[in-house]
Amino acid sequence: MDEEEMIIAKTGEYHDFIPKLKGKKVIIRLVSGAQPITGTIEAYNPYEIHLQTTKGQILVFKHAIATIEIVAEPKIQVR
Numbered sequence: 615m616d617e618e619e620m621i622i623a624k625t626g627e628y629h630d631f632i633p634k635l636k637g638k639k640v641i642i643r644l645v646s647g648a649q650p651i652t653g654t655i656e657a658y659n660p661y662e663i664h665l666q667t668t669k670g671q672i673l674v675f676k677h678a679i680a681t682i683e684i685v686a687e688p689k690i691q692v693r
Contacts, residue, residue, distance in 0.1 A: 633658075635682065638655060638685075639654050639687070640684055642663070642674055642682050643679070643680045643681045645678055651665060651672060652685065653665035653666050653668075654666045662675055
């Protein structure tokens with residue numbers, strides 16, 4: 615069992631949300647009301663989420679997060 619799996623096992627089913635988002639593009643809104651952060655979730659632990667944005671890597675503390683929204687990727691239609 616790797617470190618991430620141990621964290622998931624310790625925290626229970628409630629925290630299955632963030633592991634499903636790893637590698638996906640999201641918008642994170644902060645409780646402070648600051649500008650939303652858009653990026654791809656690269657890693658996480660019980661206290662932090664690491665995002666890759668267009669401006670570089672950002673570390674966001676989970677206690678500062680108000681909402682996490684998945685960015686829907688446009689569906690390409692082949693004609």
